[in-house]
Amino acid sequence: MSRSGAHVGGTGRTGGIAQRVSNAQSGDPRHLWDLYLELTPQNCTTEVAMIVLSHLNPDLVPSVSTREHERLPHKTYVDRALPCVTTVAMIGAACHTRPSFGVGTIPHLVKSVDGICLWMGFLLYFGLSYPNPPLPGEDFRNAYYTHCQLLFDMVETDTRLSNAILSSQTFIDLLLRCWMVEGKGGEVFMKIDLDSDSACPIVNLMLLTTENDVGVDLLIHQILSRPRGFAVDFARALISRARQLVQYKAPPTKSIGYIQGILRITEKLLSLAPALRRSFLKVNYLTELAQVLNSVSADASQTAHPMKFMKHTVSSVMRLTLLIMEETPRAIHNWRDMIRGNYYAILVRALAHVAPEDYSTDNLYTQLLNVFGIHTIYPCLIKPLSTARIPEASRNRLAQDPRFKKKWDILQSGLQERLHVHSIMPQGFSICDNLSCPRNQSGRQMKQCSRCLTVIYCSEQCQRADWKGRHQAECELASVDHAHRRAGDVVYSHAARTFHTFFVEWMYNSHWPYLRQSAKQMYPSLGLNQWFVIIRTHEMQYHTGLEPLALLPRSSPHYVAAHGNEEVWWERRKSDVFDQAYLKPRIKEVLGEYKNGKLKARLGVKGSGEVAVAEGVFQMGNNYSVYLTVPLKRASSKAKWEAAYSIARYACHPNSTRSM
Template identity: 25%
Template sequence: MPDMCPALYLLSAVFQDCCGDGLAFVEEVMSHDLGKRFAKTTSLRAVQVAQAAMDTHYPEGIYGYAAKLLKFVQDVYLYKDHRLRQFFDDGDFMISFTRMFHRLSSHFLSQEALSDKLVEPIINLYIHAMYSRSPEAIPHRIVIRNFRGLLTGGYLEMHARCLSKARGNVLESFCSWTMSPHILDVLTSWESNGMVDLLTRLFDFPDSRDYWRTFWSAVQNRLRVYKPVRMDEGWSNTCDNLSQCTRNAEGRDSSKTKQCSRCSSMTYCSPHCQRGDWFERHRNECPSARGEHFELSEAESLYSHRSRAFHTRYLEWLFEQRAVDIYAACAEGKNVPTETKIPVFDCTGLGDKFEPFNPDDLLAQLSQTSNDASDNIRSFRKSRYKQLVRTTRSLPTEGEHLVEGVFQHDSKSTIHLLVLLKRIEGGYKARYSAFYIL
C-alpha cells in the first residue's frame, strides 16, 4: 500500500522527540499558524485511511497506519501545552476520526486483530485520555462537543460490533451525559433518523441486551421530560430570587426574563424579581459572583441556565412519579415527620437513585472549612443553598417540599441542585431553585 502521508510520520516523530525537552514543536506550529491547517489535514487523512481500508487487501497495513495516527492524536491530547490540542477539539475532526475506525471495524468485522490493535487504543483515547488522564480538566463545552462528534461518527455502533463483552461498560460510560440538554438534542435526532432501531439490533446480544434496555429506558424518561419543555419558550424561566419568587410564582412572563448584567450569574423571571433580589441579597454577593463567572468562563465549564432549568423540571417529574414511595421511605422506621427529610435523587447514573436526607447533615457539609482557593468565590452560591435548606424549618404553606438532585458536571465535579416544589393540580411545580458545585 502506498504511503499516503509521509509528512504525518515526520511530524509525529518530531512531536515525540520534542515532548521530553520543551515546546519546540508546538512553538514551531503555532508561530507559522499551522495548527488549524494541521488538524484539518489530519482529519482529511482519517477519511482517506477509511476509504483505503475498504479497497485494500492488506488490512494489517491499514491497522499499522491507523495505530500511528491514533497514537499521534493521543500524544496531542496528553501533551502539557493545550494550544495545539485546541485545534483537535473540533466536532468535524471527531466525526471524521471516529468514522474512520467505525468503517474499519465494520469492514473487518471478522478480524480478531482489530480489537487488539484499534479498539483498545480508541478506548484509551476517548475515555481515559480525554476525561481523566489529561494534565488539566477538559472544559465541559469541549467534552460535550466531542461527545456529540463521537455519537455522530458512529462510536456506539463501532463498540457494539467490536466489543461484545464490554457493551454494557460502554453504555455505562455514556449514561451521565444523557442529562445534558446538548446530548438530549442528539438523542432526539437519533429517534427521528431511525437510529434507535439500528442500535437496538447492534446491542441485541445476550451479554448486552439488558444493559441496552436499561440505558434506553432511562434515556426515554429524560426525553419524555425534555421534549415538551424544549418546545416551550418559557421553559427556562428558573428564577434565582429566593424570596420574591415564593410570592410571585404564578404569571411569569418569558418575554421579561432578566439576567444580572454585572455578573451574568443570576437569572430572574421578571424585572420585579430581579429588583427584589438585588436589594435583599445579590448586591452583596455580586462581586464574588462576577469573579467566579469569569473564572468559569475562562475555563469554559459554566453550568448553563438551560441545563439547570431542565434539571429542575426533571426533579419535578421524578418527585411526582415517586411521591408515594418517597413518603414511605422517609417515614419508615423513623420517629420524625416526613417533611423534615429532603428527598435526594442521584441522577449521575441510569437508575436515578433515591435516598432521604437530613437537612442538618446538608448544613453541616456546607459549614465545613475548605482549603480550596475558590471556596470564597463560591460563597454566594453556598449562602443561597443554606437558605433553601433552612426554608424547610418554616415552609410558608402546606404541600411544599425541598428536593435535591445530583447531576454530573464534568469528570471531577457534580452539581447539587435544590428545588422547592409546591403541590398543584396535576403534579408539582418548582417555586425556586439554587445550585452549588461540589
C-alpha cells in the same frame, strides 16, 4: 542545479568500490553518484560516511531568496547535496544491518543531524529526491515522502541517532514544514498507498516525535511560539489527514492504523499542552475525528472478518473518549461534539463486534457504556441523541449479547427516560432567581445579570428585589468566579439548569409515593420539612436518597450527630469541595425557611399546600459536579409538585481519578 537527476552515473562507472571512494573524495557530483550506485549495506565503510557527511555541512546551505545557489562556489555545494543526502539512507541501512559498522559511524551521523536536515529542507524547496525527479506541474509530495522516510529509518536505526534527531530544533522545523505543506489543490500530504503495506512517513515521523519526551516538548514549544494562527493550522492539517482516509476510501487494513496514529498524536499533544485545545476546538476536532472513525468502523463492520478490525476500533473509541476525559472542565461540550460526529453509532458498532477472547468481566468495554450514559442527562446531548442514526444490526447484536445486555438495557432505558422528560418539558418553562417571585406570568422573557451572568430574572421587579435581598452582596464575587470558570470552560449553562430543574421536578413527582413511605419508615420522628431528597445521576441508573435535616433519636439506626448542624448541607460530609462561599447565604436562606416553616409563605403556598426540597447532583466530567437545590411546592396533597426555584453550585472532587 539539475532538477532531472540526469547526471546520475555520468562517469561510466568503471572500477570497483575502492575506486569509487577515491574518486568521490574530489567532491565531483558525478563521482558522488557513482559511489552511491555502487554502495550496498555490506560494502559501505566509515570512510564513505565521512566523505558524504563532509559535504552536508550546515554552513554551506545557500540562500534561495538571494539566488545564492546559482552562483559558484555555492552551485557546487548544491549539486553535491542530493547524492550525499541520498547516500545517507544507505549509510543508515548499513548501520542497521551491521552493528559493528554502526559503532564507528553513528557518532559521525549524530554530529551531522542538523546539516542533513538543513540540506533536506533545501532539496525540498525544489522538490528533489532520488529516484523520483519532479515532473512538470507536480506538487513535490514524493520528495517529502522520500525524505521523511529517510529520517524515519534513521530514527529507528539506533537510540543515539534517534535521540540526536528528535532533540534537534532543525529537525522539528523540518518536520513542521512537512506536516503543514500543501499541494497545488490545497491538500496536505499524506501517503495512502493502496497497493502496499507502507504507511505515510510524515504521519509516522510525527507520531515518533510526539512519543519522545524531548521531541514532543520541542514540537509543542515550536507550535506555540509560531505566529498567531499557526496552532490552528497545525490542527487543521491533522484533521485534513483524517478526512483523506474517507475521501480516498482507504480499506480498513490501512484506515484503522492511520486513525489510531492520528488519535495518538492528538492525545499526546493535548495532554501535555492544554493551551493547544482551543486551537483544536477551532477546527471542531472531536466532531471531525468521530465522523472519520464512524466511517472507518462502518467499513470495517462490512468486511468478512469484522472482529479482527473491531478490536482496534474499540481501542480507538477508548482513545477518543480519553480526549474528553482528559479535559474534564469542558466534558459536556466535548460529549456534545462527539455525539454530533455520531459517537453513539461508533460505540454500538464497536462493542457489538467484541470477540469473546477480548472480553473480561472487569474490562473497560462496559465502562465505555457507563461513561457515555451518565453524561446524557444534559440537554445539549439529548437533542443530537434524539436524531442519532444507530446501525440496526449492531444494535440488535448488542442487545442479545449476554456480556453487555444488562448495561445496554440500562442505557436504553435511561436514554428513553431522558428523551421523554425533555419532550414533555413545557414550552417556556423557566426559573427566576428571586426566591419571592410570584411566578404568575406565562411566557416570561428571562434576562440575566449583565455583569456576572450567573442569575436570571423574569422581570425588572424581581431583579430589583433580589438585588436588595441577596445579589448586591454576591455579584462582584460571582462575576470573578464566572469569568474564571468560563476561561476554563467549566460553565453550567442556564439552559442546563432549567432542564435539570424540570428533571428534578419530574423525578420528585414520579417517586413521591415511594419517597414519602421511605421517610416514614426511616425517620418516623421527622416532619416533611425536616428531610430532603437527593437525586444522584453519577451512574446510568439514578439513585434517590433521603437526608435528614434534624437530629434523629440516638436509638435510630440512621442517627448521625452531624445532622443537627446546618453546615452539613454545605459540606456534604466533606466528600466534595464547594468554593462558591458567596452562595452560602442563598443556600442557608432556603434551608432555614424550609426548616422553620417560612418557605411556604415565601413561595406563595396557601392553605393545605405543601413545600419540599430536593437536590440533584449532575456530573461534569471526572472532577466536577453541580449540586442543584430545588424548592418545590404544590397546592394540595393531591396536586403535582412544581419546581419553584433553584440554586446551582459547583463541587470539585479532590480525590477523583479517571474513570478509564
